[in-house]
Amino acid sequence: MAGMNGEAPPAPTGNRAAPDRVGPVLFAQGGDADRDRLRALLVLPAGERPPKLVTDEGEIAPVTLAEEFGRTVHAYDFSLPSGTGGTYEIADAGHPVVSPATPDMRVAYVSCNGQEEGDLDRPIEERDAVWQRLADENLQNPFALLLQGGDQLYADDVLLCHPEVERWASMKKTERGAVPLTPEITEALRRFYFERYLITYARPAFASLAARVPSIMMWDDHDIIDGWGSHPAEMLDSPVGAEIFAAAREMFLIFQLAVRPGETPATGFDPTGTSLGTAIRYPGLSIISPDLRSERRLEQVMGPAGWRMLETAFAQTPKGDRILLMSSVPALGPRLSWVEFAADVIPGSNEYEDDLRDQWQSRTHRTEWKRLLSLLANWGESGRGELTVLSGEIHLATRGEMRLKGGGVMHQLVASGISHPAPSPGYPRMLGLLAKFGESPLKGRKIRIRPLPGYATTYAGERNFLVLHRHGIAWKAAWELEHTGRTEPVSI
Known part of the structure; x- marks a missing residue:
């Protein structure tokens, strides 16, 4: 309902007001043998003069990405020496940054930063306990990159x-086209996403990391709404549904890809903006992040633009690069066809349909899933370089392996979630039971889900994050679990 002056009322933000100042938040833009390219976001009250950013190259003035709701989002483009890193200063504070091109380098991976209901009502010390552990570790042993694989917002x-x-939202999904779109709805949606990003980025543990460790982010459903894309077209394409996506996309571009709405990221591949997937490259390392939400529908995960982006990114990867593929939903997982069958026939279970449809392993997406696995397997068997899949979404930690022809192994590492509460014990037990049956849709390439080192069950039901460590050309991975602590490393 509009206010007395005709403006949309402020979006609810729980018990935390959206701040006027946020940042700096660093974003990785890739690098070469000489320089690492970076972009820093800084949000200030509208009309306040932004400070200069200072590096070894001199003073950097910002450009404006957005002016909304009484704030201005400023962006600074700069670079630091490749192979050593450096320090940048802004607002009289210096921030050291580690180069991803160093031989001994660490990467952190996180996902699922929130919960479905009441996310802002939790005490911040409890909500961000694992974030704080990650931020403290960074101060002792800095990370070069922070990969955020989906659901950065709930x-x-x-x-x-x-x-x-x-x-x-209260109507049947197939009847939601009856609600007309108004300017007040549009403004309320845009304000909500804008201010939720400010709240999320201002949290102390995240802010400490974000100022020092460049992020690479890709969205998933909760960055829009739960199950986005895995709902009927009548809901997705309704006037309000389409505007929800448009508002979420606009703010995703600003706050996760660090570009102006309407611009194509320099690290992107689709000039039309239909797919927002990216590939960010450093010497010997490519981080490829397909967009699994923009074109998603009940019958597909990605459309033509998304597949073109992903296949082009692989084709253009230099020989010898290690690829880290961020698939927001796991590419290797247990058989789901039996569960989907049960959901079809058991009364009341259709509420889980969108969760099942979200997965690559859904029977509906089997052809696409095989296309993805073929792309990954062909790369792994080509001798062009190593490949590791990083995934989240399931609120558990686990790992998977796909045996490749010729004796190689493709690893998948799942870390989820950084702040989402751990699920009830029955959930990991059920998935572990399904995983025992295996699922190997490509002939001669068996897939198996494996427990974390030293863990008693296939899926670890604790909040967690993942640490990747490159020493020379050797890579290892370990999980930090909220209660169990650090696992032994796995060679990947």
Whole structure:
């Protein structure tokens, strides 16, 4: 409902008001043998003069990415020496940054930064306990990159941002086209996403990391709303549904890809902006992040633009590069066809349909899943370089292996979630039971889900993050679990 002056009311933000100042937040832009390219975001009250950013190359003035809701989002483009890193200064504070091109280098991977309901109502010390552990570790042994693999926001509260959006969400999915879109709804949606990013980025543990460790981010469903894309077209393409996606996409571009809305990221591959996937490269390392949400529908994970992006990114990867592929939902997982069959026939279980459809292993996506696995296997068997899949989404930690022809192994490492509460014990037990049956859709390439080193069950039901360590050309991975602590490393 509009206010007395005709403006949309502020979106609800739980018990935390959106701050006027956020940042700096660093974003990785790739690098070469000479320099690592970076972009820093800084949010200030509208009209306040932004400071200069200072590096070894001199003073850097910002450009404006957005001016919204009484704030201005500034962006600074700069570089630091490749192979050694350096320090940048802004607002009288210096921030050291490690180069991803150093021989001894560490990368952190996180996902699922929130919960579906009441995310802002939790005490921050509890909510961000694992984030704080990661931030403290960075101060002792710095990371070169922070990979964020999906659900950086839990934005499901957007459905409470306006009475008409609440009414839309309460209707049957196939009938939601009956709710008309108004300017007040549009503004309420845009304000919600904008301010939720400010709240998320201002949290102390994240802010400490984000100022020192460049991020690479790719969204998943909760950055929009739960299950986005795995719902009927009547819901997705309704006037309000389409505007939810448009508002989420606009703010994703600003706050996760660090570009102006309407611009194509320099690290992207689709000039039309249909797919927002990226590939960010450093000497010997390529981080490829396909967009699994922009074109998702009940019958597909990616459309033509998404597949073109992914296949082009692989084709252009230099020989010898280690590829880290961020697949927001696991590329290797247990057989789900039996579960989907049960959901079809058991009364009341259809509420889980969108969760099952979200997975590559859904029977609906089997052809696409085989296409993805073929792309990965062909790379792994080509001798062009090593490949590791990084995934999240399932609120558990685990790992997977796909045996390749010729005796090689492709590893998948799953870390989820950094702040989402651990699920009930029955959930990892059920997935572990399904994993025992295996699922190997490509002939001669068996897939197996494996427990973490020293862990009693296939899936670890604790909050967690992943640490990748490159020493020379050797890579290892270990998980930090909230209660169990650090696992033994796995060679990948």
